[in-house]
Amino acid sequence: xxxxxxxxxxxxxxxxVEEQPWNPGVAMQLxxxxxxxxxxxxxxxxxxxxxxWLWKGAGxxxxxxxxxxxxxLGVRRGSGAGLEYTTLGASFLAGQLEKxxxxxxxxxxxxxxxxxxxxxxxxxxxxxxxxxEDQPPKKMFTALRRAVFSSPHGRNPSGTLEGLQAxxxxxxxxxxxxxYGARGAVLALAGGLTLEQAHAAVEATxxxxxxxxxxxxxxxxxxxxxxxxxxxSAQVQIGLVYPDVSIGHPEFYTxxxxxxxxxxxxxxxLFAEVREKRGLVYSVYASPNGVKGYSYLSAYAGTTPERAPxxxxxxxxxxxxxxxxxxxxxxxxxxxxxxxxxxMQEESARARVVSMARDLYIIARVRPLEEIEAEIxxxxxxxxxxxxxxxxxxxxxxxxxxxxxxxxxSL
Amino acid sequence: xNPTHLQTARMDTGMEFKEARLDxxxxxxxxxxxxxxxxxxxxxxxxxxxDERPEESGVSHFLEHMLFKGTPTRDALEINLxxxxxxxxxxxxxxxxNTVYHGAVLPEFGPRLLELLTDMMRPALRQxxxxxxxxxxxxxxxxxxDRPQFMAYDWARERYFRGHGLGxxxxxxxxxxxxxxxxxxxxxxxRCYSPSNMVLALAGQLDWEATLEQVRELTxxxxxxxxQREYAPFEPRPGEFRQPYAQAxxxxxxxxxxxxxxxxERRYAAGVLANVLGADGNSRLHWALVDSGLVESASAGHEDxxxxxxxxxFAQTDPANEEAVAEVVRREMERLEREGVRADEVxxxxxxxxxxxxxAGETPMNRLFNxxxxxxxxxxxxxLSEMARKxxxxxxxxVNALLEAKPFxxxxxxxxxxxxADSR
Numbered sequence: 023x024x025x026x027x028x029x030x031x032x033x034x035x036x037x038x039v040e041e042q043p044w045n046p047g048v049a050m051q052l053x054x055x056x057x058x059x060x061x062x063x064x065x066x067x068x069x070x071x072x073x074x075w076l077w078k079g080a081g082x083x084x085x086x087x088x089x090x091x092x093x094x095l096g097v098r099r100g101s102g103a104g105l106e107y108t109t110l111g112a113s114f115l116a117g118q119l120e121k122x123x124x125x126x127x128x129x130x131x132x133x134x135x136x137x138x139x140x141x142x143x144x145x146x147x148x149x150x151x152x153x154x155e156d157q158p159p160k161k162m163f164t165a166l167r168r169a170v171f172s173s174p175h176g177r178n179p180s181g182t183l184e185g186l187q188a189x190x191x192x193x194x195x196x197x198x199x200x201x202y203g204a205r206g207a208v209l210a211l212a213g214g215l216t217l218e219q220a221h222a223a224v225e226a227t228x229x230x231x232x233x234x235x236x237x238x239x240x241x242x243x244x245x246x247x248x249x250x251x252x253x254x255s256a257q258v259q260i261g262l263v264y265p266d267v268s269i270g271h272p273e274f275y276t277x278x279x280x281x282x283x284x285x286x287x288x289x290x291x292l293f294a295e296v297r298e299k300r301g302l303v304y305s306v307y308a309s310p311n312g313v314k315g316y317s318y319l320s321a322y323a324g325t326t327p328e329r330a331p332x333x334x335x336x337x338x339x340x341x342x343x344x345x346x347x348x349x350x351x352x353x354x355x356x357x358x359x360x361x362x363x364x365x366m367q368e369e370s371a372r373a374r375v376v377s378m379a380r381d382l383y384i385i386a387r388v389r390p391l392e393e394i395e396a397e398i399x400x401x402x403x404x405x406x407x408x409x410x411x412x413x414x415x416x417x418x419x420x421x422x423x424x425x426x427x428x429x430x431x432s433l
Numbered sequence: 434x435n436p437t438h439l440q441t442a443r444m445d446t447g448m449e450f451k452e453a454r455l456d457x458x459x460x461x462x463x464x465x466x467x468x469x470x471x472x473x474x475x476x477x478x479x480x481x482x483x484d485e486r487p488e489e490s491g492v493s494h495f496l497e498h499m500l501f502k503g504t505p506t507r508d509a510l511e512i513n514l515x516x517x518x519x520x521x522x523x524x525x526x527x528x529x530x531n532t533v534y535h536g537a538v539l540p541e542f543g544p545r546l547l548e549l550l551t552d553m554m555r556p557a558l559r560q561x562x563x564x565x566x567x568x569x570x571x572x573x574x575x576x577x578x579d580r581p582q583f584m585a586y587d588w589a590r591e592r593y594f595r596g597h598g599l600g601x602x603x604x605x606x607x608x609x610x611x612x613x614x615x616x617x618x619x620x621x622x623x624r625c626y627s628p629s630n631m632v633l634a635l636a637g638q639l640d641w642e643a644t645l646e647q648v649r650e651l652t653x654x655x656x657x658x659x660x661q662r663e664y665a666p667f668e669p670r671p672g673e674f675r676q677p678y679a680q681a682x683x684x685x686x687x688x689x690x691x692x693x694x695x696x697x698e699r700r701y702a703a704g705v706l707a708n709v710l711g712a713d714g715n716s717r718l719h720w721a722l723v724d725s726g727l728v729e730s731a732s733a734g735h736e737d738x739x740x741x742x743x744x745x746x747f748a749q750t751d752p753a754n755e756e757a758v759a760e761v762v763r764r765e766m767e768r769l770e771r772e773g774v775r776a777d778e779v780x781x782x783x784x785x786x787x788x789x790x791x792x793a794g795e796t797p798m799n800r801l802f803n804x805x806x807x808x809x810x811x812x813x814x815x816x817l818s819e820m821a822r823k824x825x826x827x828x829x830x831x832v833n834a835l836l837e838a839k840p841f842x843x844x845x846x847x848x849x850x851x852x853x854a855d856s857r
Contacts, residue, residue: 044446044468047791077714085724089715090777096784098792099714113792142726149729149751155682158579255680256578287521288501289513298509301568304576326575355517362520362539365470369796 026210026378026388027217031224033232034205038378038388039220040212042371048119048213049371050112052126053379056201057106058177059313060236064188067181068197070147071140071189073103078139081128085139088129095121105179106313107383113372116214123227130202131231137191144186151180158423159324162251162259166320166421169249170263173242175313203234210378210388212371241316244419251423258330258424262321262337264415266310269317269385275397276409277310281319282356283348284308284341289355295340296323302333308341314384319415327425334422345414347407360398364391445794450814451641458629458657461648462814464804466797469637472543473797475535476554477632477805479739480625482605483529483598484662491605492613492621494527495570499618500534500553501525502562507552509562515549522798529590529599530662530739531806537798540638544647551633551651554626563615570610577604581681581849582749589687589847592674597667599738627658634805637797664740669843677852683729684755684851685747688762690844692735692742693835695810700737701823702831703744707735708782709774709832710765711746715781717765718746727754727761739810744840752851759846766841773833783824790821 026040061068078085092099099112110129114122154161168176209228211220243265267277285292285308296306308321321341325333367373368391381388451463481493502509516523516536523536523546534553538546577583587602594600605613633648669691693700711718711733722731733746746766750758794800794817807815 045795047788047795049792086715086720089719090781093715093781093784096788098785098788114788115791142724145726145751146723146729149683149749152751153683153729153749156581156680256575257572287513287517288523289510289515289517294510294513297569298513299565301565302572304569304573324576325572355514355520358520359517360520362471362522362537365539366522366537366796366798369470370799371795372792 025390028382028388029217029221031204031229033229034207034234035224035228035231036208036382037221037224038208038210038382039215039217040374040378041216042213045214045371046116047113047371048116048211048215049375050122051210051375051379052110053208053210053383054108054202055106055206055236055238055383056108057104058179058181059106059174059239060201061174061177061181061185062197064185065193065197066177066185067147068185068189068194069103069108069201070179070181071143071186072194072198072202073101073108074143074146075135075140075194076129076133078136078143079134081132083128084134091125095125097122103179105175105177109379111376119215119219120223120226123223127227127231130228133198135191135195135198140189140191140194144189147181147186148183151178151183151186154180158253158255158257158259159322161253162261162421162423163320163322165249165251165423166261166263166419169247169421170243170318170419171241172244174239175241175316199233201234201236204228204231205234207234208379208382210375210382212374212378238314241313243316246417246419248419249421250426251421252427253423253425255424256326257324258327258422258426260323260325260330260334260337261421262341262418264319264341264418266312266317266319267413268312268315273409275394276401276406277413278360279353279356279398279401279406280344280348280410281308281310282359283352284344286356286359291340291344292321292337296333296336300336302329302336306337330422330424334420338418341415345410348403348410350403353401353403353406357398361395364394445816445818448816450816452814453645455628455649455652457652457655458627459648459652459655460632461645462632462804462808463635463639463641463644464800465639465641466637469797470539471537471797472540472635472637472639473535473537473801474543474547474550474633474635475533475801475805476550477634477809478532478626479530479630479662479809480532481528481530482601482603484625485601485621489613489617489621490602490609491570492618493532494603494605495566495610495613496618496622497525497527497532497534498566498570499558499563500556502566503557503559504552504555505557512549512553515545519546519549521546527603529601529603531809533802533805535801537637543639543644547644547647548651551648554631555655556622558615558619558622560615563618567610567613571607574604574607574610579680581678581683582685584678585685585687585847585849588676588849589689589845592672592847593669593689593845594667595670597665598663599667599741623658625660627660628652628655629657630660632805632809634801634808636800636804662739667741669845671843671845673846675848675850678849679852681849681851684750684752685849686750686755686758686762687847688746688766688844689847690744690840692744692840693737694740694742695737695807696740697737697742699835700735700742702827702835703735703737703742704786705779705782705824705827706774706832706835707733707744708786709778710744710769712782712785717769718748718762721761721765722748722758727758737810744844755848755850759848762846766844770836770839770841773836774829776829779827779829779832783827786824787821790817790824793817
């Protein structure tokens with residue numbers, strides 16, 4: 023099985039490489055701890071704006087020349103600012119590594135951030151914020167996360183109307199200097215390259231990059247409560263959030279297997295009961311989620327208003343009943359599901375770098391896939407049943423969004 | 434500028450293509466890759482909403498769901514449990530012209546996944562399951578009703594294709610689904626799921642001889658039926674339509690124009706042209722719409738279908754910008770037709786496509802869709818390096834030749850807008 027090797031450069035940048043000698047391509051994920059949670063007060067959305075503004079020119083090139091330089095190297099790229107961090111992702115052919123890194127070095131160390139380009143960036147961000155109205159599941163989860171966290175982890179990664187409108191070029195440039203930098207940043211590479219090649223190329227291009235590592239607020243949560251949000255839509259969106267154990271906890275993989283029993287496949291409990299048996303929904307699932315320092319299980323269903331009360335009730339019942347125990351066959355299915363997902367992740371360089379970068383952000387090391395496999399194998403039925411009995415999923419935060427006032431009196 | 438031609442040879446190293454036609458008419462193909470750590474497989478049924486009669490609207494997609502609800506020897510739970518026992522990453526989808534059931538597993542589970550998928554192709558279609566699943570389909574229709582971007586796409590296709598099957602909705606409507614009977618579905622299945630209308634495709638680590646023997650055994654009772662897709666002529670007609678929609682707060686613009694069929698070699702040049710027009714990050718529409726802040730997102734692409742093709746462009750915008758965006762889309766397309774594309778744009782588009790092809794071969798699951806669909810359309814196998822070479826060979830003249838016919842001038846602009854958009 024493949025193994026990622028990691029080095030930390032003198033400037034604080036962490037480089038992780040997984041060598042795939044057979045692969046003609048390289049996938050890259052650069053993770054910067056610049057997200058909504060470290061946006062300055064009153065400037066919510068700054069990380070989002072900065073990420074858009076970055077591409078408006080760098081290293082003496084204007085926006086168009088910069089985009090053309092990436093295209094000349096055949097780089098396929100994608101980037102975005104999220105709740106906790108900003109990611110710059112790319113895939114390209116292995117021979118282009120140093121030239122590609124040189125371009126990213128221009129973007130990170132020598133961005134133009136021109137005044138006149140900020141307004142269009144703001145306009146795009148404002149539209150993105152407004153379009154939340156046309157995406158009811160996303161809107162519901164945004165509101166639910168805001169209710170769960172009393173820390174900045176409840177923020178909308180897109181920002182706020184006020185924050186986006188308040189941002190000036192000067193304020194954003196100051197924020198860029200404060201937050202963008204090598205310390206705390208992670209560069210993950212997987213594909214047809216060696217650690218030595220990558221290390222030399224990174225030293226040559228990003229070696230002089232400095233700064234970084236803004237202070238990160240810790241997560242804090244409210245007391246579980248219920249939200250009702252009125253919206254004239256065809257379906258009601260139902261969301262549940264249950265506290266869960268974090269990575270690093272000795273029973274972390276036990277909890278992963280429990281979540282897999284609930285919703286790991288089409289035969290898992292939630293899908294089988296809510297959709298297959300009762301036909302209440304098209305979409306229903308539960309999945310482990312979280313931020314650095316706090317993990318939770320979130321569950322979702324969308325259904326038409328008259329069936330919403332039953333759907334919510336059955337979901338909660340199925341999730342709470344997990345505490346009563348799991349069968350040997352369920353555990354077996356959960357294990358094979360997780361193991362297959364690991365192998366398939368290993369086959370895809372893109373999937374690997376995303377996971378490597380996130381590991382480094384959350385736990386400051388890359389978990390070898392063998393280690394995860396061994397942890398999963400070590401969970402037997404007795405241990406799993408002891409765990410679910412002692413740690414029942416109970417008392418969630420809940421949200422319902424839809425035409426709830428008129429039609430769903432009992433919610 | 435681009436070392437792709439040196440690299441692509443590595444993509445296909447050690448891969449072997451296999452192909453067989455069984456006596457019952459079923460085609461089995463495989464791209465065997467001994468180095469892969471998983472195997473992906475899928476039944477590609479050459480049927481979709483374009484093959485439905487008006488009173489059957491939505492049946493292809495509903496039937497796709499029903500294949501998971503049971504066979505003579507398995508009920509729905511048993512099917513789902515078996516997928517989970519294999520750790521399968523599996524799903525299915527229905528489009529206007531294809532219905533695909535696919536899964537990927539570790540190689541040791543390959544034979545069991547093959548048995549399960551093959552069994553599903555001959556469903557029981559029990560009345561009770563039909564009634565329950567109808568509710569799920571209605572929920573899916575309600576789900577999309579709350580997603581204006583999707584509704585805009587569906588309705589735009591209907592307007593552009595004007596009665597041609599490629600404009601048929603995959604989901605159908607609440608009315609058509611409510612009216613549909615189990616008997617109509619059984620009749621559709623008998624008509625369209627003939628082995629001669631299906632391709633079983635596999636990619637990754639597998640034993641070809643054993644696989645073929647197993648499929649032959651499992652499908653021994655399958656009988657071919659005569660099945661013929663109708664290829665109604667389609668004449669594009671320029672036009673516009675603007676639809677207010679209660680669930681939209683943003684404005685959604687789709688532009689459709691005639692492109693090239695999946696059997697037409699010009700589809701490669703069309704792919705390059707679409708990239709020049711609307712690729713993310715650097716394209717005509719990117720600079721005119723996204724860089725200027727007029728839209729939240731804009732894109733364009735080329736879709737090659739069976740016997741027809743389509744250039745599409747999409748933009749999502751604040752209602753206040755709707756007119757300006759429509760104007761820019763028209764202007765950029767008109768400028769392309771008038772001035773053609775530049776050599777540097779073509780080269781850059783090709784570079785990005787080349788990198789995409791390298792990554793398309795990364796996992797058996799990624800590879801499966803291209804392998805299966807391109808075989809369904811053309812009846813032949815194309816390696817990734819072959820595909821890469823075809824893009825590599827595209828010239829400015831090839832792309833400009835497509836523009837001479839002025840495809841965008843024959844296009845249709847559809848807009849879905851908020852109900853109160855005009856009173857703001």
